[in-house]
Amino acid sequence: MVSATKEMVAYCFDTLLAHYNSEEPPAPAFDEGQHPLFVTWKKVVNGSETRLRGCIGTLEARSLMNGFKDYALNSALKDRRFPPIQLKELPYLECTVSILTDYETASHYLDWEIGKHGIIIEFTDPEYSTRRSATYLPEIAAHEAWTKIEAIDSLMRKAGYNGTITESLRKRIKLTRYQSTLCTMHHSDYVSYVKATRGAAPSIIGAKPGSH
CATH class of the missing domain: 3.30.700.20 (Hypothetical protein ph0010; domain 1)
Structure with missing residues (x-):
């Protein structure tokens, strides 16, 4: 490697x-x-x-x-x-x-480790029916002292989503984890x-x- x-x-x-x-x-x-x-x-x-x-x-x-x-x-x-x-x-x-x-498809949006994995999220914006995606490198969530949910919500904003973040929307995220x-x-x-x-x-x- x-x-x-x-x-x-x-x-x-x-x-x-x-x-x-x-x-x-x-x-x-x-x-x-x-x-x-x-x-x-x-x-x-x-x-x-x-x-x-x-x-x-x-x-x-x-x-x-x-x-x-x-x-x-x-x-x-x-x-x-x-x-x-x-x-x-x-x-x-x-x-x-x-x-x-080490790209891996996660089984759900919390299936990753802070400090170990970078994450790529992909989801459909329910208001505009557009696909949105964004990534954080492995060190970001740890550096910001975020929980997994805080990291996910921040990443959804980074992807350009401005609507209400609900648990049902989080569950529809496709998450890919990777290491670096x-x-x-x-x-x-x-x-x-x-x-x-x-x-x-x-x-x-x-x-x-x-x-x-």
Whole structure:
């Protein structure tokens, strides 16, 4: 099974840095393969607190290199919930890559474990007769200290459902659970990793020495 690695996180930082430098990122040193994946950017504020700055991925299998390249930029620049990440934020960023595995159809909407499973819900909006779906990665419910029902209700809102949430509607949810491996690095860890593996620190073109 393929696991998330520091090299994958470094490639996401490389890709974002290359975007600001208007160049191509260096080729990554991880094995190719087809897997569902997500890239999450957070910004460290007040020394230790983190705030989400973007999280986008795919539940369909993608080639790892192209997938991380696409979603590193999409999650940093095109998550509609947030303004695009600016170059000046780079030193405060933390990046997490997730590779999704072990998809299973749950027997009912509570058939999953907080902290272990990510969940995908699909249901029909009774008011508009439209299909709605959304996902939370495995770490979300635990981080928010939600119960399973709170996580499900929040996910229904994320899917765009604005009506009354009833138990009968919850019972009509089709739930798919999955697991993930993840790896997280702060920008300073990325700089140290690049120095150790490539012999030189990553640089921002046009920046004065010591200014970033």
